[in-house]
Amino acid sequence: MASVIGTSVSMSSLSSSFKPSLVLTSRTNLKSISFSINGKRFPVLRSLPGRLQVSCAAKPETVNKVCEIVKKQLALPDNSTVTGESKFAALGADSLDTVEIVMGLEEHFGISVEEDSAQSIATVQDAADLIEDLVAKKT
Known part of the structure; x- marks a missing residue:
């Protein structure tokens, strides 16, 4: 969308x-x-509705760090595949897990995520994009 x-x-x-x-x-x-x-x-x-996703992609290093934090917070095995497209729910995260992931991201990146913004995070890419936006606003 x-x-x-x-x-x-x-x-x-x-x-x-x-x-x-x-x-x-x-x-x-x-x-x-x-x-x-x-x-x-x-x-x-x-006219190909639903076939195209437009996003401002975060830097690969940000996505990779978010993947690491998500794997750690969800206690996923080292060989699990987590990518930018990975949905938290598909990785087994419930709402409490998502809150803990956001808290881990806030701590690592030195940011504060508003509740409204946190609720819009569904994928690793969503989180990475939000982080880069917040870090840019902070500087």
Whole structure:
């Protein structure tokens, strides 16, 4: 689900000749994605609701650290696979486990997670993205 509201979003930090953009019709209805190369527009996706996830991905080292903390908090075996896409519930975490994971993340990264934000964390990637956002706001 795209969580950006507006008519278009562009990534201006990329090369001036390559600028992907999103065109949204509402909060959850992605209308199209196109890429512009040297001013020529190339539509690559039209109306595939539910098939695309747009996110600002956290740094791999942040995701890896969150994976380590989640494995430790849930007492998962060393050979368990935990990735950014791993959902806490699928890893066996209940609501108390999730609170303990958030507390471990707060302690490690020196941040404070608001209750509303904590409730929106469902995956390792969600947690890593939130951490980077909070760390950036802190500095």
